[in-house]
Amino acid sequence: MARMKFYCDPERCIECNACVTACKNENEVPWGVNRRRVVTIKDGDPGERSLSVACMHCSDAPCATVCPVDCFYTTQDGVVLHDKDICIGCGYCFYACPFGAPQFPEDGAFATRGKMDKCTFCAGGPEADHSADEHRKYGSNRLAEGKLPLCAEMCSTKALLAGDADVISDVYRKRIINRGAAVLARGVSFQDASFRAPSNLGGKSSSQE
Amino acid sequence: MRTPAHHKTVPHALGVFGIYLLGLCLLLFSTLVDAQEKQPKELPTVQMMNPAAEFWRDVRQRSAPVSGKTQVGGVETGVLINATGDRWRQFRMSQLIPISGYILGGMVILLVAFYAIRGRVPIEGGMSEHKLPRYTGYERMIHWFMASIFIFLAVTGLILLFGRPLLIPVLGKEGFSILASASKEGHNLMGPLFLLALVMIIIQFVRRNIYQKGDLSWLIRGGGIIGKKHVPSNFFNMGEKTMFWLLVFVGGLIGVSGLILVFPVLGLGREIMALAHVGHAIGAILMITVIIGHIYIGTVGMEGAIEGMKTGYCDLNWAKEHHDLWASKAEENGEALSNQEVAKMRGDRGSVPPVHSGLQESGK
Amino acid sequence: MIGEFIDGPLWYFSITAFVIGVVWRIVAIVRAGLKPDLSIARGSAGSGAVRAIFSRFVPERTVTTRSRLQLIAGYMFHVGLLVLLFFAQPHVDFIAERITGFDWPAVPHWVFIVTAEFAFAGLILLWLHRVLNPVTRLLSDLDDHIGSILVFLVMLTGCLALAQSHESLRLLHLFLAEVFLIYFPFSKLMHAFTFVMSRGYTGATMGRKGVNA
Numbered sequence: 001m002a003r004m005k006f007y008c009d010p011e012r013c014i015e016c017n018a019c020v021t022a023c024k025n026e027n028e029v030p031w032g033v034n035r036r037r038v039v040t041i042k043d044g045d046p047g048e049r050s051l052s053v054a055c056m057h058c059s060d061a062p063c064a065t066v067c068p069v070d071c072f073y074t075t076q077d078g079v080v081l082h083d084k085d086i087c088i089g090c091g092y093c094f095y096a097c098p099f100g101a102p103q104f105p106e107d108g109a110f111a112t113r114g115k116m117d118k119c120t121f122c123a124g125g126p127e128a129d130h131s132a133d134e135h136r137k138y139g140s141n142r143l144a145e146g147k148l149p150l151c152a153e154m155c156s157t158k159a160l161l162a163g164d165a166d167v168i169s170d171v172y173r174k175r176i177i178n179r180g181a182a183v184l185a186r187g188v189s190f191q192d193a194s195f196r197a198p199s200n201l202g203g204k205s206s207s208q209e
Numbered sequence: 210m211r212t213p214a215h216h217k218t219v220p221h222a223l224g225v226f227g228i229y230l231l232g233l234c235l236l237l238f239s240t241l242v243d244a245q246e247k248q249p250k251e252l253p254t255v256q257m258m259n260p261a262a263e264f265w266r267d268v269r270q271r272s273a274p275v276s277g278k279t280q281v282g283g284v285e286t287g288v289l290i291n292a293t294g295d296r297w298r299q300f301r302m303s304q305l306i307p308i309s310g311y312i313l314g315g316m317v318i319l320l321v322a323f324y325a326i327r328g329r330v331p332i333e334g335g336m337s338e339h340k341l342p343r344y345t346g347y348e349r350m351i352h353w354f355m356a357s358i359f360i361f362l363a364v365t366g367l368i369l370l371f372g373r374p375l376l377i378p379v380l381g382k383e384g385f386s387i388l389a390s391a392s393k394e395g396h397n398l399m400g401p402l403f404l405l406a407l408v409m410i411i412i413q414f415v416r417r418n419i420y421q422k423g424d425l426s427w428l429i430r431g432g433g434i435i436g437k438k439h440v441p442s443n444f445f446n447m448g449e450k451t452m453f454w455l456l457v458f459v460g461g462l463i464g465v466s467g468l469i470l471v472f473p474v475l476g477l478g479r480e481i482m483a484l485a486h487v488g489h490a491i492g493a494i495l496m497i498t499v500i501i502g503h504i505y506i507g508t509v510g511m512e513g514a515i516e517g518m519k520t521g522y523c524d525l526n527w528a529k530e531h532h533d534l535w536a537s538k539a540e541e542n543g544e545a546l547s548n549q550e551v552a553k554m555r556g557d558r559g560s561v562p563p564v565h566s567g568l569q570e571s572g573k
Numbered sequence: 574m575i576g577e578f579i580d581g582p583l584w585y586f587s588i589t590a591f592v593i594g595v596v597w598r599i600v601a602i603v604r605a606g607l608k609p610d611l612s613i614a615r616g617s618a619g620s621g622a623v624r625a626i627f628s629r630f631v632p633e634r635t636v637t638t639r640s641r642l643q644l645i646a647g648y649m650f651h652v653g654l655l656v657l658l659f660f661a662q663p664h665v666d667f668i669a670e671r672i673t674g675f676d677w678p679a680v681p682h683w684v685f686i687v688t689a690e691f692a693f694a695g696l697i698l699l700w701l702h703r704v705l706n707p708v709t710r711l712l713s714d715l716d717d718h719i720g721s722i723l724v725f726l727v728m729l730t731g732c733l734a735l736a737q738s739h740e741s742l743r744l745l746h747l748f749l750a751e752v753f754l755i756y757f758p759f760s761k762l763m764h765a766f767t768f769v770m771s772r773g774y775t776g777a778t779m780g781r782k783g784v785n786a
């Protein structure tokens with residue numbers, strides 16, 4: 001069985017938020033909830049990079065361990081899903097999740113949060129595939145149609161990868177090797193933001209006197 | 210275990226040696242070339258590292274917590290990795306739940322064993338013919354107000370804490386979800402009332418709970434548990450006073466941390482929420498343990514103890530045996546009333562025909 | 574099955590029993606009539622009645638000092654309950670759907686909960702006062718306790734169903750509300766309506782005599 005995974009390549013992500021929009025539209029996510037978000041670090045400084053994050057579908061998922069009503073389950077594809085009929089909206093999964101994936105439609109006083117909502121890897125929920133109930137609670141079920149999550153399919157730079165973990169890590173490994181070669185060829189590290197070779201202008205000036 | 214490691218080191222050592230040799234050859238070769246060309250050429254130094262390594266180090270927060278920018282609003286959406294989440298999970302799942310299970314179970318077993326060995330603590334002199342007024346109506350009212358809310362909160366809280374290991378196997382996930390949802394809503398709504406009750410209790414009882422002279426000797430003699438003789442004490446004994454101050458401080462901690470948990474609107478970070486949960490849970494377990502003991506003494510553990518809280522009057526002999534310093538002073542002041550007078554004032558049916566004596570309970 | 578019964582027939586039965594019962598009790602009181610007031614008319618009975626109906630909301634001096642707690646708890650409970658009943662979003666929705674056909678603005682969720690907290694505190698304190706104070710304990714009969722406990726249970730199950738996510742919790746709340754509605758007309762809970770008549774009667778008697786009380 002393939003294990004489904006996301007991977008986001010920060011060297012490619014251009015912070016266009018298309019994945020965020022695609023997800024919201026495809027899954028008709030409740031107001032106030034974003035299952036996916038793009039985070040930019042060192043914004044405006046050298047070395048600025050962006051990453052698109054959502055639920056990472058952890059193998060040993062902290063959210064599933066702490067849930068007091070035990071409403072999470074892992075599908076055979078390795079996707080972590082939850083049952084909204086059982087969730088009591090306590091927020092514990094949000095405290096435990098490393099990636100801030102669980103979201104709540106409300107954050108009202110007296111802990112009225114509503115049912116937890118998070119990325120389903122476009123795999124719906126426990127209801128029958130493509131049923132109206134499933135769509136209302138969890139959004140689309142693309143996996144059942146043999147399609148991958150829309151966020152990654154939409155990504156114009158192919159920074160966001162989704163699919164079989166083996167294939168994805170292979171793709172990323174190849175990218176790293178290519179980048180390594182580029183570094184060798186150009187003589188600069190990617191971390192030094194400039195890609196240009198030095199222009200040998202040492203000792204020159206527009207005026208000599 | 211030793212041999213495989215040993216096996217591994219041999220080719221490894223060989224490899225290192227090989228590289229060393231190769232390097233030596235290169236060095237030799239380069240000096241030869243150098244000598245031939247006679248003009249030194251600068252080679253660019255190339256650092257071969259994963260170009261994103263530094264970025265990932267930041268993301269994993271190896272040096273300092275990193276918070277980025279994002280278009281998505283909400284709590285800590287700019288944080289890529291929540292460093293405290295997993296520590297909190299470890300605490301709740303592998304420490305809090307099992308350890309508090311042992312503590313609460315142990316407390317119950319201890320009390321059952323204590324009851325089996327020592328039995329009910331009797332009033333040695335037997336019930337007397339006289340009673341002392343001990344609590345006013347208001348005092349009794351706020352005590353039972355506090356007690357009912359505390360017990361409700363403890364039961365609903367423990368359902369949330371132990372439901373997954375203990376109740377899901379019995380009720381099933383759907384069934385337990387109903388109970389858990391009800392418990393959560395009830396706990397969150399009643400929680401703030403506990404603080405109200407706590408404030409009322411503090412204002413009413415604080416003066417009698419300040420530690421006094423006799424208290425230390427009460428402690429040294431184990432509150433009468435060790436040995437047979439009762440130890441004199443004031444209105445409240447050392448044990449009650451300690452429970453009171455635990456209630457003030459631990460109860461206060463539970464209440465304040467509970468309020469933090471109950472208001473996600475404040476948008477506090479997950480670290481603070483997890484911390485509030487830890488304080489809340491530890492405080493609650495501690496307080497529940499103490500209160501189980503309190504309820505034991507009040508109900509089955511001691512003859513005559515509950516009278517004061519129930520009727521407002523306690524038996525004179527009980528008072529002399531357990532709160533001698535207070536009882537003798539009260540008796541001297543002529544506060545003691547005969548059982549008949551008390552029954553009359555309380556209007557107990559069947560005791561005496563109602564007499565309009567002009568005596569009426571006015572709440573002290 | 575039982576859910577459909579609670580949601581359907583039992584609801585219609587209980588609301589009918591409530592309306593008929595309340596009307597019947599009020600008509601019975603009104604039909605009992607008043608004996609002619611032969612006292613010398615020094616003032617207006619009508620305005621005395623109206624004055625008393627409202628002025629009695631403001632407690633008398635001795636009440637504010639000697640029964641301060643009952644006064645505060647009483648107001649906390651009654652005002653809280655009134656707001657809960659008619660201005661909580663779920664109730665507004667329910668009443669609009671089942672009875673009136675139109676709705677009105679509800680209070681925000683947090684006001685709803687704070688109000689519920691006040692009502693709970695008031696009710697618990699009042700009931701404890703009832704059983705702990707020797708005088709009120711003697712005055713109370715079974716009806717008083719059933720009434721208090723029924724209101725408490727309706728409120729408690731409502732509070733447990735706050736998540737609005739489990740049908741069975743809502744049905745439990747609805748079931749207790751129905752029991753409460755059926756019990757209401759035949760108990761002291763009727764004071765919610767009859768206070769107008771009792772106050773009006775004393776007010777009229779006093780007003781006619783020109784007493785401002």
Ligand code: HEM
Pocket residue numbers: 343352355356357359360410414418444445449450452453456500503504507508514515516517518
């Ligand atoms: C069914 C349960 C309970 C019973 C039977 C009970 C019984 C009693 C009795 C008999 C007393 C008076 C002791 C004396 O006269 O010296 C007392 C005092 C007290 N109880 Fe309880 N109680 C119960 C639950 C609780 C709970 C749940 C709390 C609080 C969380 C509580 C807090 C107190 C406090 C603060 C005092 C006054 C002691 C002091 O201030 O030192 N009780 N209780």
Ligand code: HEM
Pocket residue numbers: 068090091111301359362363365366367369370393396397399400401403404460463464465466467468470471489490493494496497
């Ligand atoms: C003294 C009485 C109280 C006791 C014994 C108590 C006990 C507990 C326990 C055992 C838990 C479960 C922790 C877990 O599941 O890991 C809990 C959770 C909680 N308590 Fe309390 N608590 C008390 C008072 C309060 C108060 C005064 C408040 C609020 C003002 C409060 C609010 C909460 C909240 C918000 C939670 C988290 C549960 C959720 O979000 O579903 N508690 N409490």
Ligand code: SF4
Pocket residue numbers: 054055056057058061062063064080096097098099100101102118
């Ligand atoms: S919600 Fe968080 S903890 Fe749970 S599987 Fe997704 S990333 Fe992991």
Ligand code: SF4
Pocket residue numbers: 063066067068069070071082086087088089090091092093094102115116
């Ligand atoms: S919010 Fe829902 S899914 Fe998350 S831990 Fe609580 S009950 Fe489980």
